[in-house]
Amino acid sequence: MTVIAFSDVDVLDMLVVAAVAVTAILAIAIPRRVGATIAFLVFGLLLALLWARVAAPDVAIAEAALGGGVAGALLVDALHRRQPAQPNRDRRRAVAITAVGAALGAVTFAALATVLSRLTAEPADLGPLALEAVERSGVSHPITAVLLNFRNLDTLLEIAVVVFAAVGAAALSRDRIRTVTDPGPVRRVIAVIIVPALVLLAAWLLVAGTSEPGGAFQAGAVLGAALIIAHLCGVRPARAAGGRALVLVVAGLLAFILLGGIGLAATGTWLALDLSWAFAAILAIETLLTVSIGVALAMLFLAAGSRDDAAAADRAADAPALGGAP
């Protein structure tokens, strides 16, 4: 039996991993939504430190903009709602369920750990093959080459998921999106300063993504954040709702499918890109994807924040009338 020795591991790495594990436990164990959400946001920040340790700057940028930014905004926005009271469960039953869950979790973890302990230290063949083929992909950044050329079917399906989520969310809360009518001078200034800066940052991330960390996902996340801030600051044309937003979101998906057809006609393989026009095609599709993802994320945020405020306003309007009744 091998003794697990931590002598090769840096103390700081161990501390960060321990902190990640503790915040993960807190995020699932705290019964109040506010506490669980805060623990989850801290968990995301600590994970970003680990992304730097495993040489993944692209993931760190995406996580900062999406995991911490947009998803954090969605969760925090959901907190102003009242947490519904949980039905009182039999205490013994709750303990039994937790015990069974812990036992099954331990078995699953043991199985996963067995697989991991047999992994070779050598990387899989796919990585070197992908790195070798980068020069034939049209772009020089390996991750962009994988996302938009070698495995662009994954990216096509991903944008399909995003479109369905945005359309579904919009359908559930179509007519009750709250509007910010009087943002006040401070928020107006924030909009003037931050929104153009974020749009510029999104454009830079998009173009830089062909040769260094960055790309459509990160740029789309930053654009989505810009649209959300613009909406919260009362910039009306930036409202990502209704038919216009839907057209922009669906355009990315349709253009990607069209690109697949062009690939089929030009090279004989669905979604294949020819080196002579691959760079132009990748940059064009990335631009459309950035707009699609950005508008879709803003649509999701608006839809998630819509109903409750309208309902609260209804209740507030009803309250005096009810109070006046004998």
Place this chain on the structure above:
Amino acid sequence: MTTLQLFMYAGAFILVLGVAATLLVRDLIRRLIALNVASGGVMLLLLALADRGDGEPDPVPQALVLTGIVVMAAVTGIAIVLARRVEQLDDDLEEVEQ
């Protein structure tokens, strides 16, 4: 044990923790947070696998994780909208019962 192995085991632990909580927690928003925790574990596991060996990390798992982050954000968004709808319907039902 190397640093990458530590990251892999930590990722597997967080994944199992998140999946178990997703199945067992009743509150909808907390369940969504648990699902996000599980996805964090998967990402840690995949990125540690990508960084094995010397030289540049494997771009394929890194691209998968990037795709996963965007999909998870979309799932979080629609799940919050659905949770809000469910809770509102529950509230309406309570009002009718009263």
